[in-house]
Amino acid sequence: MTEAISRQGIESRSLIVAMWGNLFMAAAGVLAGFLSNSAAIMMDGLFSMVGFVSLLLARRISGRVTAGPDRLRPFGYAADEAIFVTFRALSLLGLVLAASTTSIQRIIAYLRGEVPAPLNFGAMPYYYLIITLTCFGLWWLHYRAWVKTGRSSDMLKLEGQAAAFDGAITVASGLGLAAIYFFGKGPLAPIAPVGDSIIVLLLCAFAVGGYFRDLRGGLAELAGVTASPDVIAVARRALRPALAEDGGRLSDLSVNKIGRTHQVMVYYDPGRPVTAAQADRLNLRMLRDLRGALPGADVMLVITEYPRRWPDEVWPG
Known part of the structure; x- marks a missing residue:
């Protein structure tokens, strides 16, 4: 019990640290996006x-x-973690x-002859440096916490992956805008006015696969899909001694992953x-x-x- 409380702490x-870190990055991104007129930074x-x-x-x-389990939730609250993963993935996909959609509309408007407002590159290097360091700092924080808690928390794992992914996207976005800054009047001149929108589209295309996998995994857990074969094999090996000692026959075994637990x-x-x-x-x-x-599994x-x-x-039916 004490160990569980320590892990929860x-x-x-x-x-908590990640929450305030994300709020800081959100405020910085919205402000920097407004000052630089960059949709990539705003995103x-x-x-x-x-x-x-x-x-x-x-x-x-x-x-x-x-x-x-209690009166309200007879099977416990493990499914809340899968609901969280699904909600987060849906929000990011939205x-x-x-x-x-906004970037495509801007590119179409440019092709029709509308010239978008120019980018202001002044504050961009400072923004990208600070945000990149913050993202990878949060990733390291989550990774250490995930290891200390026995690598069982889907939330810590997901948030750690999200922080690393956000850092990678930030770096990629910064490199793209740097290319526009240095080559916008040279080889990239034809696309420089909408280079920011093109970067947003590329980042979205890169990100959508990961978010879709998270969504599919969360929905699979909520739907009660069978756990992976290696987890089932681990469960069979663990239960074999007790069943052999009792002397009966195992008719069947089913394993479902729900959040950080297995039913x-x-x-x-x-x-x-x-x-x-x-x-x-x-039992x-x-x-x-x-x-x-x-760890954390339950047996019925x-x-x-x-x-x-x-x-x-x-x-009977």
Whole structure:
């Protein structure tokens, strides 16, 4: 219990620092984008704003994600982490769509003869230096916290990846704008007036794949999709000694990943009459063995001679 509280404290501190770091980057991005007339910098700031809002939710989720079942949530609160991942990915995909649409409209207007307002490069180097250092500082903070908490927190892992990705996008955006600054009157002269919009489109194209993977992973967990084969193999190995000692037959085994936890359903035929106390002891033994291999996992023991799906010959429907 003390270890769980310590891990929760590490996670909470990391998320608090990241929350204020994202708010700082959002304010800096919006201000710098306004002063420089750069859509790429403005988008960078809006990404950080989404990060700030999602971290507000993450802090609330972090405090209860390991709570057990209660009247309101009979299966516990582990699914909240998957909901968070899905919400964040959807928000960022929406921002990517809006930024892409705006950039395409600006490029089309330029092709029709409208000349966009020029960029102001004065404050850009300072902005990119500060924001890049902040992003990779947040990545290092999240990575250390993730390691200290046993590499089990999807929120810390996601936020660490997001900070590193934001840093990479910031660097790429800065290099693109630097190319426009140095070569805008030379080889890049034909596209220099809309170079900022082109950079936004390239960054969106680069980012959309990662956000879509996060969305697909979160939805898969919420839909109850089976965990990966290697996780199932780990669960089988961990449960084998308890089942062998009891002497019964494993009818089926299902494993679902939900946030940082795994829900394991064991369909077990003991081959003899058993009392509720005996079933409880076996369930607790399996739970202890499994958590040694998959921290935070939960086991539900189902005494049955059938697997997860009723055979057609006994199915009443």
